[in-house]
Amino acid sequence: MTNLKSLIACVLLTSAFGLRADKPNIVYILADDLGYGDVRALNPKGKIKTPHLDRLASEGMVFTDAHSSSSVCTPTRYGILTGRYNWRSRLESSVCWGFSRRLIEPGRETIALFLRQNGYKTAAIGKWHLGMSWPLKNGGFADDGDTWSNDYQEGWQVDYSKPVEQGPITLGFDEFYGISASLDMPPYVYIRNTQPQVKKLVTKAFHRNGPADIDFEAVNVLPETTRETVKFIRRNATAARQGKPFFIYFPLTAPHTPILPTKEYQDKSGLNTYADFVMQVDATVGQVMDALETTGISKNTLLIFTSDNGCSPQAKFPELEAKGHNPSHVFRGHKADIYEGGHRIPFIVRWPSRVKAGSTSAQTICLTDLFATSADILNQSVPADAAEDSVSILPALLDKDDKALREATVHHSINGAFSIRQGDWKLALCPGSGGWSNPRPGRTDFSQSPAVQLFDLSRDIGETKNLEAEHPEVVKRLTTLLESYVQRGRSTPGPTQSNSREIDIRKAGKAARAAKPPTKKSRK
Secondary structure, eight states: HHHHHHHHHHHHHHHHHHOOSSSSSSEEESSOOOOOOSSSTTTOOOOSSOHHHHHHTTEEEEEEEEEBBBBSSSHHHHHHHHHHHHGGGGOOOOOTTTTTOSOOOOOOOOHHHHHHTTOOEEEEEEEOOOBOBBBBBBSSBBBOOTTSTTTTHHTBBBOOOOOBBBBBBGOOOSSEEEEOTTTTTOBBBBEHHHHHHHHEEEESSSSEEEEETTTGGGHHHHHHHHHHHHHHHHHHHHHTTTTTTEEEEEOOOSSSOOOOOOGGGTTTTSOOOHHHHHHHHHHHHHHHHHHHHTTSSTEEEEEEEEEESSSGGOHHHHHHHHTTTTTTTTSOOTTTTTSSHHEOOOOEOOOTTTTOOOEEEEEEGGGGGGHHHHHHTTTTOOOTTTTOOOOOOOHHTOOOOOOOOOOOOEEEEOOOOOOEEEEEEEEEESOOOSSSSSTTTTSOTTTTSSSSSEEEEOTTOOOOOTTTTOOHHHHHHHHHHHHHHHHTTOSSSSSOOSSSOOTTTHHHHHHHHOOOOOOOOOOO
């Protein structure tokens, strides 16, 4: 009887303070420009060896229909951290740069703020690429206006001895270690929390010239940020076992350009340098998995691996395809595109205490869904004015999804083109790719092309046949639905919200049709 009373008291006590299993550690690894077809577990015909990711898949759940909200870097990151579609922000197209001002609006709730309010220790380690305020020597802050043109000159006016402002620390992260933007964008310096790590400023070029710390080398960034992540896990494992969980947002700098695998991985794939770099990314995931397992906290850790968009053409598709490997798998297009290859991505989840090993989900999900999923796990409500486009995927993780979780999913390309997907139907409000693959806006004459494209993905996963003329009713229905998402400022139930700018869902498509492609003579 005494033992029974003790057990009941223990249950009541843990209920009062929250069951530890109800608050898993969350580790979110975001690869940079990794294609769906680059992971062997998702693409059995793939030629790149990814043993750690394959093991992660065998121990967790693979989502076969996962998507980034954008087909390029910055916008996807905005969606992950805010649970809001990127196109609602000020960024109409393209990406931020190394000295861009902060993209996430003042007062906007982030997943890091939300989790910290619910007892989590939070850290961002790796590539930020969402803007911050760099102090200038003559006062004020750098502001390149989200364009590359001023980045080089403005970078030399920055006072690197002063803290940066409006970065990860102001958005809910207790700790930050990493770089401000992509690894091919200056400044080439590490930032710890708010302080740039600069011993001596010199000029370096990792694709683009710019200010750099004398000791900064691009090849070392992936190993360095991996070490920081592993150290954070080890440092916080004891507290995690005692019911004080952590959230790590680990956005990798790879396999994005500059494609620089360390010596250990050079020529390891037998394919090309990009494939070597993918193998190093796989090994990075393995190191994180090992840290969770050796510290005894893997069972109650929700580990997510995904990518910010499809594979970049910098991977040299012809070289890879000549050896039987397609980073986009069976999908059309690649990074930057509105086609599936631009935004259909790997998404693997391991949570041993809750998610069945070796399972698969065909649910259509989006990277904006982390916020609502975390709230669902914690049995908390999402604030009414936050995460407007986030849907919980917890039912899928627990194999309790008997219907589609999302009403529809919106995608966005580098030039600002929209598409909306519902069920098997996908409507793109533009001609061509909306990005970098052919037929490419600005390089193809679209003046006689249909203004929209409609695909039935159940019959045409390669998006080869435009059915807009045969199914005008579907075009109208999906267009109306997308317009309602814009007007309501959200795609989920809740009070109407405001977008951060005026939005014209047809603008990019109109521009593509109106553009006059350069002649052969002008290209020379």
